[in-house]
Amino acid sequence: MKKHKVKEVRNLTNSTFVVRLERNGMQFQTGQFVLVGTKGAVERREYSIYSGENENFLEVLVREVNGGKVSAKLKKLKPGDTVDVDGPFGFFKFSPAAFQSQKFLFVATGTGISPFHGFIKTYPDLNYQMVHGVRLAEEAYDHADFDEKRMVLCTSGDNKGTFEGRVTAFLKEQDIDAETNCFLCGNSEMIYEVFDILTGKGVPTSNIYSEVYF
Numbered sequence: 001m002k003k004h005k006v007k008e009v010r011n012l013t014n015s016t017f018v019v020r021l022e023r024n025g026m027q028f029q030t031g032q033f034v035l036v037g038t039k040g041a042v043e044r045r046e047y048s049i050y051s052g053e054n055e056n057f058l059e060v061l062v063r064e065v066n067g068g069k070v071s072a073k074l075k076k077l078k079p080g081d082t083v084d085v086d087g088p089f090g091f092f093k094f095s096p097a098a099f100q101s102q103k104f105l106f107v108a109t110g111t112g113i114s115p116f117h118g119f120i121k122t123y124p125d126l127n128y129q130m131v132h133g134v135r136l137a138e139e140a141y142d143h144a145d146f147d148e149k150r151m152v153l154c155t156s157g158d159n160k161g162t163f164e165g166r167v168t169a170f171l172k173e174q175d176i177d178a179e180t181n182c183f184l185c186g187n188s189e190m191i192y193e194v195f196d197i198l199t200g201k202g203v204p205t206s207n208i209y210s211e212v213y214f
């Protein structure tokens with residue numbers, strides 16, 4: 001475990017924020033996660049790495065969960081504070097060179113967009129479509145960092161996104177090339193449903209990769 005100093009906390013909504021930490025030389029592959037906790041705390045939680053492999057800082061995107069033990073403490077962090085970080089861990093690693101087809105579909109709910117932010121920061125020239133599902137359009141976390149033409153914002157609680165409804169409803173309407181490499185990240189319910197939609201459209205299970213948050 002290492003101590004990392006907080007450089008900045010950037011609020012994106014009332015409950016969601018980006019914590020920028022000193023990188024301290026940490027090597028990782030985009031898509032991996034770190035365990036983060038406040039200084040000396042017993043409890044730590046997994047957070048996908050939001051920043052790119054080549055940036056000189058380490059970022060995580062966190063949503064404060066109601067009554068959550070760790071996320072509520074992270075919300076109170078200030079520049080200069082220290083957090084405990086372990087890792088990197090995980091197999092949701094992304095390296096475009098590993099794929100024959102260079103067509104990528106990224107599907108996320110809520111803060112599940114975090115690893116994909118890391119992907120595009122690391123590999124800005126990717127041929128991808130990002131489908132992001134949130135309740136309200138204000139939860140379009142840092143969408144300006146993505147290519148506007150490649151982003152679909154699905155909103156289930158207002159009509160201010162590109163598509164009104166859940167990511168599952170959007171995907172059901174799409175033709176998806178079976179060669180597409182599909183990456184899913186977020187809550188388990190979405191992942192199971194999207195998995196069925198994609199396989200139903202002929203995408204082989206070997207082309208589907210997922211990271212479950214809760």
Ligand SMILES: Cc1cc2nc3c(=O)[nH]c(=O)nc-3n(C[C@H](O)[C@H](O)[C@H](O)COP(=O)(O)OP(=O)(O)OC[C@H]3O[C@@H](n4cnc5c(N)ncnc54)[C@H](O)[C@@H]3O)c2cc1C
Nearest residue numbers: 045046047048061062063065068069070071111114213214
């Ligand atoms: C591999 C991995 C990567 C993750 N990456 C991120 C990330 O990048 N950003 C992020 O915000 N979270 C991420 N999470 C979730 C995170 O690890 C914590 O579970 C979350 O911050 C809640 O922790 P807590 O201690 O505040 O709440 P707890 O006290 O542990 O739990 C409170 C309750 O909230 C539920 N819960 C957990 N996460 C959410 C959520 N996002 N929305 C609604 N309910 C939830 C739990 O199931 C639990 O019932 C990731 C989880 C995993 C397994």
